[in-house]
Amino acid sequence: MKEAAWSVKGRWTDAERKVVMVTGANSGIGLALCTRLLAREPSLHLCLACRSTVRAEGARRELLAAHPGADVALLRVDVSDVESVYRAAQQIKQRYTRLDYLYLNAGIMPNPRINWSAYFSGLFSRNVVRMFSTGEGLLTQEDSVNEDGLQHVFTTNVFGHFILIRQLEDLLCHPDTPSQLVWTSSSNARASAFNASDPQHKKGCEPYSSSKYAVDLLSVVLNQQYNEKGLYSSVVCPGLVMTNMTYNILPAFFWTLILPIMWLIRMFTNTYTLSPKNGAEALVWLFGKKPVSLDPLVKYKSSTSGMGKNYVQADKMNVNLEDAERFFEYLIKLEAEMNEKYK
Numbered sequence: 371m372k373e374a375a376w377s378v379k380g381r382w383t384d385a386e387r388k389v390v391m392v393t394g395a396n397s398g399i400g401l402a403l404c405t406r407l408l409a410r411e412p413s414l415h416l417c418l419a420c421r422s423t424v425r426a427e428g429a430r431r432e433l434l435a436a437h438p439g440a441d442v443a444l445l446r447v448d449v450s451d452v453e454s455v456y457r458a459a460q461q462i463k464q465r466y467t468r469l470d471y472l473y474l475n476a477g478i479m480p481n482p483r484i485n486w487s488a489y490f491s492g493l494f495s496r497n498v499v500r501m502f503s504t505g506e507g508l509l510t511q512e513d514s515v516n517e518d519g520l521q522h523v524f525t526t527n528v529f530g531h532f533i534l535i536r537q538l539e540d541l542l543c544h545p546d547t548p549s550q551l552v553w554t555s556s557s558n559a560r561a562s563a564f565n566a567s568d569p570q571h572k573k574g575c576e577p578y579s580s581s582k583y584a585v586d587l588l589s590v591v592l593n594q595q596y597n598e599k600g601l602y603s604s605v606v607c608p609g610l611v612m613t614n615m616t617y618n619i620l621p622a623f624f625w626t627l628i629l630p631i632m633w634l635i636r637m638f639t640n641t642y643t644l645s646p647k648n649g650a651e652a653l654v655w656l657f658g659k660k661p662v663s664l665d666p667l668v669k670y671k672s673s674t675s676g677m678g679k680n681y682v683q684a685d686k687m688n689v690n691l692e693d694a695e696r697f698f699e700y701l702i703k704l705e706a707e708m709n710e711k712y713k
């Protein structure tokens with residue numbers, strides 16, 4: 371923090387207090403993550419980066435009720451709007467001198483549609499467990515274009531966050547005290563939904579799968595580009611979690627009705643974490659790890675066993691490194707255009 375060093379109950383010096391920022395922190399997995407981080411380390415400087423001030427204030431109140439005296443700051447940022455990201459980055463630079471953890475968690479899946487015929491044929495196929503754990507081929511979405519002419523899902527889930535990282539480079543890059551980026555990716559990330567010639571997914575109808583695979587690609591290249599500067603990147607998969615996102619796919623009462631079925635499915639796949647608290651498992655686990663000890667090609671998956679026990683599973687990612695580099699070049703070019711417009 372830029373203010374003079376101070377301590378909570380005289381126990382921590384400011385240098386010891388980690389600075390953590392979470393995008394999309396006002397609900398679901400982001401809010402559960404904040405709650406768990408504060409329970410684990412009450413001395414944190416926590417910054418909730420949210421697009422709605424009202425919802426962010428609600429989340430802050432909830433966190434302070436559970437952790438009175440915690441340092442919870444708010445930052446308004448709409449990651450689907452590049453100009454808002456530049457503005458927010460300026461404010462962060464005025465408030466903090468370093469960032470230890472940046473959780474890139476905000477995400478959208480607009481207008482989801484379930485392909486019921488794929489669902490029923492999948493039920494009787496060999497891929498049934500895979501279908502239930504990744505939702506592969508079951509969902510399509512309707513994307514739109516923002517004021518900069520960028521695809522909405524791509525900008526929210528990937529590009530807005532990329533600009534944020536690039537703008538905060540000075541706060542994040544400290545070779546002596548490494549910082550960590552943690553992306554909330556998904557089991558729904560799919561290479562076949564991503565086209566290196568159409569990285570924004572202008573032409574397809576699975577922008578969500580494409581954007582989450584793009585996140586996996588980007589994390590790999592960020593490690594190549596930034597590790598020696600003291601910045602590390604990891605991707606996490608929270609499993610299937612009941613949040614506003616899933617309530618947008620099917621109504622909340624339906625999910626509640628089929629809860630026993632989902633507990634049953636948990637016997638066959640550990641990806642049905644179901645609660646935001648469980649879904650945040652891998653995100654919290656990474657907080658306790660030294661960034662240098664992590665594998666850049668691994669996806670850390672929040673997992674819940676049939677008996678309801680939480681753990682983290684590390685799975686090697688199957689990413690195309692050529693596509694990753696090509697995608698990074700694309701992002702750098704797009705960033706240059708946006709710099710010219712907004713900086």
Ligand SMILES: NC(=O)C1=CN([C@@H]2O[C@H](COP(=O)(O)OP(=O)(O)OC[C@H]3O[C@@H](n4cnc5c(N)ncnc54)[C@H](OP(=O)(O)O)[C@@H]3O)[C@@H](O)[C@H]2O)C=CC1
Pocket residue numbers: 393394395396397398399400419420421422425447448449450451475476477478526554555556557607608609610611612613614615616
């Ligand atoms: N739920 C699940 O099963 C899974 C979720 N995920 C991922 O987890 C992450 C969190 O989602 P989840 O908790 O489930 O869903 P929520 O809808 O509860 O959380 C999404 C968060 O992102 C915020 N957000 C959305 N758009 C923007 C924006 N333009 N600018 C700033 N913040 C924004 C939302 O804010 P607001 O309240 O204003 O909308 C909200 O705080 C997402 O990246 C999602 O893709 C991955 C795998 C599975």
Ligand SMILES: CC(C)CCC[C@@H](C)[C@H]1CC[C@H]2C3=C(CC[C@]12C)[C@@]1(C)CCC(=O)C[C@@H]1CC3
Pocket residue numbers: 484501502503504505508509555556557558609610616619620628631632
């Ligand atoms: C009996 C029920 C479990 C039937 C539900 C069928 C589908 C609606 C779901 C099966 C797998 C789910 C899934 C997601 C959404 C809902 C399903 C398709 C996600 C795509 C949600 C967002 C993610 O990031 C990953 C999830 C994977 C699994």
